[in-house]
Amino acid sequence: xxxxxxxxxxxxxxxxxxxxxxxxxxxxxxxxxxxxxxxxxxxxxxxxxxxxxxxxxxxxxxxxxxxxxxxxxxxxxxxxxxxxxxxxxxxxxxxxxxxxxxxxxxxxxxxxxxxxxxxxxxxxxxxxxxxxxxxxxxxxxxxxxxxxxxxxxxxxxxxxxxxxxxxxxxxxxxxxxxxxxxxxxxxxxxxxxxxxxxxxxxxxxxxxxxxxxxxxxxxxxxxxxxxxxxxxxxxxxxxxxxxxxxxxxxxxxxxxxxxxxxxxxxxxxxxxxxxxxxxxxxxxxxxxxxxxxxxxxxxxxxxxxxxxxxxxxxxxxxxxxxxxxx
Amino acid sequence: xxxxxxxxxxxxxxxxxxxxxxxxxxxxxxxxxxxxxxxxxxxxxxxxxxxxxxxxxxxxxxxxxxxxxxxxxxxxxxxxxxxxxxxxxxxxxxxxxxxxxxxxxxxxxxxxxxxxxxxxxxxxxxxxxxxxxxxxxxxxxxxxxxxxxxxxxxxxxxxxxxxxxxxxxxxxxxxxxxxxxxxxxxxxxxxxxxxxxxxxxxxxxxxxxxxx
Numbered sequence: 001x002x003x004x005x006x007x008x009x010x011x012x013x014x015x016x017x018x019x020x021x022x023x024x025x026x027x028x029x030x031x032x033x034x035x036x037x038x039x040x041x042x043x044x045x046x047x048x049x050x051x052x053x054x055x056x057x058x059x060x061x062x063x064x065x066x067x068x069x070x071x072x073x074x075x076x077x078x079x080x081x082x083x084x085x086x087x088x089x090x091x092x093x094x095x096x097x098x099x100x101x102x103x104x105x106x107x108x109x110x111x112x113x114x115x116x117x118x119x120x121x122x123x124x125x126x127x128x129x130x131x132x133x134x135x136x137x138x139x140x141x142x143x144x145x146x147x148x149x150x151x152x153x154x155x156x157x158x159x160x161x162x163x164x165x166x167x168x169x170x171x172x173x174x175x176x177x178x179x180x181x182x183x184x185x186x187x188x189x190x191x192x193x194x195x196x197x198x199x200x201x202x203x204x205x206x207x208x209x210x211x212x213x214x215x216x217x218x219x220x221x222x223x224x225x226x227x228x229x230x231x232x233x234x235x236x237x238x239x240x241x242x243x244x245x246x247x248x249x250x251x252x253x254x255x256x257x258x259x260x261x262x263x264x265x266x267x268x269x270x271x272x273x274x275x276x277x278x279x280x281x282x283x284x285x286x287x288x289x290x291x292x293x294x295x296x297x298x299x300x301x302x303x304x305x306x307x308x309x310x311x312x313x314x315x316x317x318x319x320x321x322x323x324x325x326x
Numbered sequence: 327x328x329x330x331x332x333x334x335x336x337x338x339x340x341x342x343x344x345x346x347x348x349x350x351x352x353x354x355x356x357x358x359x360x361x362x363x364x365x366x367x368x369x370x371x372x373x374x375x376x377x378x379x380x381x382x383x384x385x386x387x388x389x390x391x392x393x394x395x396x397x398x399x400x401x402x403x404x405x406x407x408x409x410x411x412x413x414x415x416x417x418x419x420x421x422x423x424x425x426x427x428x429x430x431x432x433x434x435x436x437x438x439x440x441x442x443x444x445x446x447x448x449x450x451x452x453x454x455x456x457x458x459x460x461x462x463x464x465x466x467x468x469x470x471x472x473x474x475x476x477x478x479x480x481x482x483x484x485x486x487x488x489x490x491x492x493x494x495x496x497x498x499x500x501x502x503x504x505x506x507x508x509x510x511x512x513x514x515x516x517x518x519x520x521x522x523x524x525x526x527x528x529x530x531x532x533x534x535x536x537x538x
Binding site for chain 2: 001002003004005006007008009014017018029031032033036037039040048049050051053077100101102103104106107233234
């Protein structure tokens with residue numbers, strides 16, 4: 001790891017003053033579970049690291065208007081222990097527990113989960129987010145792509161690494177982003193961006209901005225997350241589906257289905273969402289929704305298996321949300 | 327880090343921070359400056375307090391305050407092993423994916439490889455060296471011995487710290503809870519059966535938190 005300056009601000013104002021104008025100038029440190037690793041691998045070597053764990057207003061879980069507000073530096077352990085979160089958002093708790101290491105849940109933060117960098121091995125070995133070779137050629141389509149996207153026509157083929165992203169997108173959550181010039185609110189769904197050119201980032205965040213909170217709308221939904229992993233524990237999901245259903249009795253009035261680890265962004269399964277409206281969840285409708293969710297998949301040479309996993313993840317998440325044991 | 331070099335001074339003046347202002351702000355170093363000075367400075371202009379180069383910090387490890395010189399980039403694990411001769415926590419993956427470096431900070435188990443030493447200032451750190459009392463093995467360590475819960479032993483200190491942290495929260499665990507509770511540690515020799523037995527036995531002899 002390259003040496004760096006370390007800033008330990010106590011307020012947001014101090015933090016903004018410490019942040020630089022480019023990603024080379026500074027990086028925000030919270031849980032450190034991703035940033036330190038990526039710096040050890042020299043993928044990122046910021047001149048300054050700004051620890052935001054000492055900023056009190058970035059912590060805590062509370063009600064704010066019609067939302068549950070989760071502070072940026074709330075750890076996954078704090079999130080899964082919170083009674084209000086557990087009562088309203090089981091799909092979010094299931095997603096957080098998918099980070100199966102207690103150590104990582106004690107350290108990792110909710111905003112850090114959204115801002116962590118992709119795990120794509122081309123990116124992590126210095127070939128950039130778009131995985132380009134020395135002559136600018138795309139390495140992923142013809143290379144080792146078994147963990148890459150099944151919903152992408154390029155040029156980005158990495159998958160979003162976020163574990164909470166699918167659940168937050170299904171729940172319609174947004175993030176508040178602050179900088180010296182003020183606050184802005186962005187839907188989590190729009191926060192993830194598929195880069196189309198060199199030098200672009202995978203999230204809608206500038207180097208001098210800080211995610212301060214996540215706002216989750218509180219209306220009652222039946223929600224659940226189902227992840228498929230190669231190892232049961234301490235492993236990254238190969239595919240994940242989060243669903244949130246608004247119901248009138250047993251009839252679905254609206255459905256949100258968000259897929260993780262299958263695209264450079266969190267992927268909405270809009271066809272499957274539409275076909276569920278007016279229906280009741282049964283094994284048959286859940287299966288049909290799984291089929292619809294992957295109908296437009298464009299798998300690469302080595303990841304066709306992820307289409308089947310995603311189909312099953314959608315089906316099982318829907319059944320879990322409806323409380324049906326398959 | 328030399329501070330009597332004019333060009334370096336100029337650079338710092340331009341970038342708006344200095345080692346001295348950081349030392350004041352963070353309360354780290356040989357003297358602690360009163361908060362009043364700080365507030366006055368903060369009102370005048372918001373200047374980031376930045377630390378760079380080698381600095382002396384005080385860490386609270388196993389109930390003892392110890393001074394150590396580190397750089398901002400030094401991980402807690404490297405500070406423990408290379409600067410303080412506490413080699414119980416092991417450096418294996420160094421990327422937060424194996425658990426061999428598990429230590430406890432403020433009663434919560436963490437990966438020492440993924441915490442900066444400077445971030446651990448002011449917090450109560452416990453390592454494998456600190457859990458035995460008066461020459462007596464900690465009940466969790468004793469249960470690992472009794473149940474042959476190690477082969478090469480390299481993952482063992484991390485596993486013992488993770489098991490202790492788990493039992494502090496779950497004093498009467500089921501086998502399934504033990505499996506999930508120790509999911510942050512890997513044993514490449516595959517002694518998981520022994521580890522599970524050890525943790526269940528330890529649960530009987532160690533009522534979580536009594537020796538935390």
